[in-house]
Amino acid sequence: MTNQQTDNSPTVGDIGEQGILNEILPLLDAKDAGLGPGDDAGALRVAGGEVVVSVDTIVQDQDFRLVWPSGHEHAAYDIGWKSIAQNVSDINAMGGVPTGAVISLSMPAEVSLAWAKEFARGIAAAISSLGADRLAVLGGDLSRSSEISVTTTVLGECEYGKILRTGAKPGDRLAVAGRLGAAGAGLALLEGKHEATTWSRAVLRLADAQCKPTPPLESGPRAAQSGAHAMMDISDGLVRDAGRLAKASHVSFKLDKSALEVFAQRLEPAAKLLDLDPMQWVLHGGEDFGLLACFPSGVEIPEEFSVVGEVVPLTGRRSNVFLNGKQLDYRSGFDHFG
């Protein structure tokens, strides 16, 4: 049925909890930040002041599919990767650096040990490839369940202070770092009818953006250091998340469509294959985990950020997001229960 059952590896049910841990823990190099897995709780050395903490869960058939309608298999490695990527992104969005993580994996007993090991390798790879050099895996939990579900909690430190959603001021420039729409295009590809086996390399790269997102980890602290007024990560789409940021700051945003064209161009391979307008992914696609930040005029914006609009005062009682003067509905979009 799924890739978890098609190999000859023993199942996690065969080898039991301790057996799984014995295989997985060596793959999750516990750095010397703290105590690491093994005791009742892990420990993380902190400088004092504040730790920031964020939690996110991804659930099979809600946030990923083991096999997508396109036939693309979502590798265990990628699921491990994504569970780290979306959580370190939240710390990045506060202007912080991730320092510790605990990971809870729930799965059916029929899942293969090989799957669990690939999952752990994906976690380790995301930590090193995304540049989360200070992130130590401090512990975790294994549970049995009827579907695969991963909850990751990441702790971090904000050396330059926490950047919240509430600080945007009229006159600020609105800028983004990271990809826009790539994971959304990837989702359309994965859920689409075009067989994954026929995809070009450029198309596959967009599918990968959904399965293995790459939040721009150094850009969060850099924005904080530059004096960003407000920041968040774009997990539910530019328009929707811009609406949230605007609302939290009691301002409105004007987006400049011409500044977004460059992002749309990068999505052309998927747009051509699916015969869709790539700008829709730029505006509404989620899960790239890029950054949306508001910089006061006069400060130097870090070079990896692109200015895509400006912060303007409220005209009525409600915050708005405008694209070339046209008001967008930022309230619609993804809802876990909607």
Next chain:
Amino acid sequence: MTNQQTDNSPTVGDIGEQGILNEILPLLDAKDAGLGPGDDAGALRVAGGEVVVSVDTIVQDQDFRLVWPSGHEHAAYDIGWKSIAQNVSDINAMGGVPTGAVISLSMPAEVSLAWAKEFARGIAAAISSLGADRLAVLGGDLSRSSEISVTTTVLGECEYGKILRTGAKPGDRLAVAGRLGAAGAGLALLEGKHEATTWSRAVLRLADAQCKPTPPLESGPRAAQSGAHAMMDISDGLVRDAGRLAKASHVSFKLDKSALEVFAQRLEPAAKLLDLDPMQWVLHGGEDFGLLACFPSGVEIPEEFSVVGEVVPLTGRRSNVFLNGKQLDYRSGFDHFG
């Protein structure tokens, strides 16, 4: 089918993610320790040094049932309670005080809003009733899934240093705080054939010990302050967890059966009803989240601890747990995947 569907409350699917949050967050009084729910990450003020962190997941039909074979309904309130109780217990077991928590709740869209609110009330009640006065709810996550699953991460501080599993020394006295076997007796009642509606109050109290465990939260730091050499919480049963502690410390344990009789006597209402030996629950019942600690001779043991045995040197290569001289098999017992 279950209590989540038998009331007239709207479902979580009806009101959506933000609607649920609007109803739940006011019930989870975010204390002024940090930033609380709302931004990308929560924040926790820390004194510097170390934070300890622990994560645990409970899954419907694995760790609890909405309706048990006895007909007893597992209240949403109790599930919220237990998700806090078992995690603060891990911090307690390190000798620490819980200071922050993030909670991820996954549930089907058909769950009622009333259920979700009762769940949140159980979380708040556990925090205040168990005496976790410094514990702030810092954030969380909501996901849709096919079964209810709760992952809680708790952070804490160890003012008197971390008490690990590795420090037990021959000559130490082995002592327990909290209940022993009550949650195990409760599980047998819940899973048994005796209708819950016919239970006496004393029997119901034991069932409650399984659904709403009460870890002795002040005893962990007190044991640390008294100079305990090693400690852990008893989540999988006295014998099994004693075996783990013995193994981690390269010692063996001698348990004194007569010291355990007092715990067995408290389980008589369940033992009589089910015609079982209550000592089996004392030795092998899990989920009371009491403490097992090793105190050096000469120190004053906090009064709520009962001495139940002593630490002895290894005789062979492997750690053993003896009950009145008889070697027990501590390797068998609960395994999530076994």
